[in-house]
Amino acid sequence: MVRVLLTGLLLLTAGSAQDKNPLHGNKDAIEAGKGMFRIYCAPCHGIAAQGGRGPDLTLGSYTAGNEDASLYRVIANGVAGTEMPGYSDRFDSDGIWRVVSYIRSVAGRPAPPLTGNRAAGEKLFWGKGACGACHRLGMRGSRIAPDLTLVGRTRSVEYLKEALVAPNASITPGYNTITIVTKEGKKIAGVQRNYDAFSAQVMDAQENYHSFFRDEVRSMERSLESMMPSYAATLSPRELDDMLAFLASLRGKGDTQ
Ligand code: HEC
Ligand code: HEC
CATH class of the missing domain: 1.10.760.10 (Cytochrome c-like domain)
Structure with a gap:
């Protein structure tokens, strides 16, 4: 004892x-x-x-x-x-x-200034940017692309900026674009879920899963390009700042709804 x-x-x-x-x-x-x-x-x-x-x-x-x-x-x-x-x-x-x-x-460096308007960014996210067609925030949006619910906490502001204007610069691991051409010549493009020497599993834009064995299809390619479009031209500098302020604020604790 x-x-x-x-x-x-x-x-x-x-x-x-x-x-x-x-x-x-x-x-x-x-x-x-x-x-x-x-x-x-x-x-x-x-x-x-x-x-x-x-x-x-x-x-x-x-x-x-x-x-x-x-x-x-x-x-x-x-x-x-x-x-x-x-x-x-x-x-x-x-x-x-x-x-x-x-x-x-x-440590002790001041946080990089975020000049954008968070609320305007949120509006762009679901509206003009149509980010929700691929991404998820909390319970809302699609599952094709990475869940962004906590992205302001897990990524730096610089990384978020780059993700918006140069999505091909660093693709989130596990989210490559896979293009498959079946023996019948049908082309299916989706985001990688699994990919190895023998098979691939992808999710298409409608959130459907497709699984293939390499020897059952005509071709199977993993591309270095993201499914995500660059917003460098679609959003104005002001709108990009607003979007960045919104993304940086996504840190959990009920901030998304
Ligand atoms: C492969 C990428 C990667 C590597 C390598 C890496 N980290 Fe991390 N680190 C992350 C990510 C992503 C997070 C955020 C995790 C989360 O969601 O909370 C993180 C979180 C942290 C945190 C917590 C930050 C916070 O606000 O809670 C610390 C501290 C940290 N890392 C230190 C280190 C140190 C020190 C090393 C090297 C010995 C290292 N990391 C290597 C990706 C990495
Ligand atoms: C057509 C689908 C699609 C649309 C629309 C889209 N994205 Fe993405 N996004 C992706 C995919 C796929 C990835 C993962 C591959 C990569 O890193 O580019 C991604 C990655 C990201 C990342 C990096 C996530 C991380 O943790 O690494 C951020 C941030 C992001 N997107 C924000 C946005 C915002 C904000 C919008 C709207 C302005 C948007 N995306 C629109 C598909 C999309």
């Missing part, structure tokens, strides 16, 4: 020793963390942690929580169901703290 209690106490102390970054503000740790960040994290979070495919980490406020321990946890374990991987198998605990030290050293 006493032993159980003691073990419990020891675990507790070990836990609280981890709550604060033991390497906070340590110059060598920041330098080392920066090097690790450039190798492992920059492809998604940008070379200076300013964001990209993953969120901007320089703002100093995090969905995962603002405590050292929260950052440690998210880096160690990743975020299930998202592109954020866990690093506990690659970094030891000091390694993770070094990366946390680096992130803290670059």
Whole structure:
């Protein structure tokens, strides 16, 4: 009994020793963390942690929580169901703290100014932009394209801007366009759901699934172009700003309805 209690106490102390970054503000740790960040994290979070495919980490406020321990946890374990991987198998605990030290050293940058009007952007989303024909927000819209319910939280503003005006620049993994020509010569284009050496499963614009074996069709191609049109010409600069303000505001917590 006493032993159980003691073990419990020891675990507790070990836990609280981890709550604060033991390497906070340590110059060598920041330098080392920066090097690790450039190798492992920059492809998604940008070379200076300013964001990209993953969120901007320089703002100093995090969905995962603002405590050292929260950052440690998210880096160690990743975020299930998202592109954020866990690093506990690659970094030891000091390694993770070094990366946390680096992130803290670059945090505090003001959020990029968003001059657009969020409400006007929302109107464009369902109206002129017809974004809902492919995307989903909460319970509304289509499932062909990525669900955007939390996109303001999971992507940086720069990434969102690029998605609107140059959708082919970086296609969301798993959402390539697949074109299939059947033996009868019928052409079916859709968004990838599954794709491997032998088969493909796609969703067409009407949200119908189609599955094919490669040896049962005339051709099966995965294109590097997105199904998403560029809005660089269809929306005015003002409308693009409004759309961006709306997208950046999509952070969950009932903001969409
Ligand atoms: C393949 C892309 C990818 C890589 C590589 C990656 N991340 Fe992430 N990261 C993401 C995405 C996407 C999210 C948002 C997850 C979500 O939906 O909450 C995220 C979230 C985070 C968060 C939480 C932000 C918040 O506001 O809660 C931190 C901190 C973070 N990443 C740090 C790192 C560090 C440090 C590395 C390298 C050791 C790294 N990431 C590597 C994509 C990536
Ligand atoms: C014809 C279907 C279609 C329409 C219309 C469309 N999109 Fe997309 N969109 C896609 C597809 C498919 C992807 C995933 C491939 C890619 O990255 O381009 C995507 C990707 C995105 C992404 C990146 C999502 C992520 O997390 O990586 C954003 C943001 C986005 N679209 C916003 C919009 C907005 C805003 C509109 C309306 C102004 C719109 N889309 C209209 C099909 C569409």
